[in-house]
Amino acid sequence: MNGPEIHVRFAPDLALFVPNGRRRGATALATDGVSTLGHVVESVGVPLTEVGSLWVDGREVPTSYVPVAGDSVEVRSVERPQRVPGAPLRFLLDVHLGTLARRLRLLGVDTAYESTDIGDPALAARSAAEKRVMLSRDRGLLRRRELWAGGYVYSTSPDDQLRDVLDRFTPELRPWTRCTACNGVLKDATKDEVADQLKGGTQRSYDVFAQCTACGRAYWKGAHHEQLEAIVVRALAEFATKN
Incomplete structure (x- = not known):
């Protein structure tokens, strides 16, 4: 120029x-x-x-x-909190943000995630078709005109990434309601309903289960529950009142 x-x-x-x-x-x-x-x-x-x-x-x-x-x-x-008009707040994350995707799902936030690199055009098209906010560290992707909406993820630390997204967009938090593997909605399940996914120790030690209505994955308060609970407690303490 x-x-x-x-x-x-x-x-x-x-x-x-x-x-x-x-x-x-x-x-x-x-x-x-x-x-x-x-x-x-x-x-x-x-x-x-x-x-x-x-x-x-x-x-x-x-x-x-x-x-x-x-x-x-x-x-x-952008002023914070940022409001995205015209659609329920939902996210789409690219292949590099898998941990952030799982943590958002843990908090009950509708989060689609591509575990393989499908390319910027396909990601932008999905953002537009499903009216999802595209989260990425790829500046080129965020400059694509067909995006519904987007946000740059400023940190490489999953803890900081989660805090940044929650602070910027203030999504409604409903912990333990989504499948961290596929984003499906969870429902209460009996031990018999998920028996085929339980090993001997789990079968004997746990009685409370949830199951994904989309992929069928079973959930219970296993060995990693305390770590997940800590993520949930921190998020609720800092951001639940901002919705």
């Missing part, structure tokens, strides 16, 4: 997307005179899923605004 020059200031939260030389203060950008402001922002490296609003000379403008020479632009980050 070598047309009209504008001056852009990015919110501190967006600094990791911006090249080092443009992270502090206002930076001069050359535009081509026809591209939208949304396109200009994305060309710097910032996915629009992370942009809350755009302001030019003190007034808010849409992403379709075409900047002109001398514009002073402020790129603000």
Whole structure:
């Protein structure tokens, strides 16, 4: 781009997307005179899923605004909690976020997850078809126009990832109601109904079970229950009142 020059200031939260030389203060950008402001922002490296609003000379403008020479632009980050209008809040996670997917399901959050790499076009199409918020660390994926909605996962730590998603989107939490393997809904089950999945020790030691209505997987308070309970307790203590 070598047309009209504008001056852009990015919110501190967006600094990791911006090249080092443009992270502090206002930076001069050359535009081509026809591209939208949304396109200009994305060309710097910032996915629009992370942009809350755009302001030019003190007034808010849409992403379709075409900047002109001398514009002073402020790129603000998404306000929290972020509300996604028009559909029940549901998520879609890419192949790299399996642990986060299981933890969201543990908390009863409707979370689809692709355990294989089906490619960005297919993921974006599913997000649109099922009206799911696409969560990913892939900036290119989050820039695809067909996404229903999206959010960048800022951390590589599953604990921090979960806290970030719960803080940003404040989904309703209903722990122990979804299958962590397939996202299906759980129902109470008798020992006889799940007997074919129980080994001798489990058969003798446990009497309370749940079963997925979709894949049939059985659940009980086994060896890892304390670890899972700790995740649930922390999430409820911090986020249950924010819904």
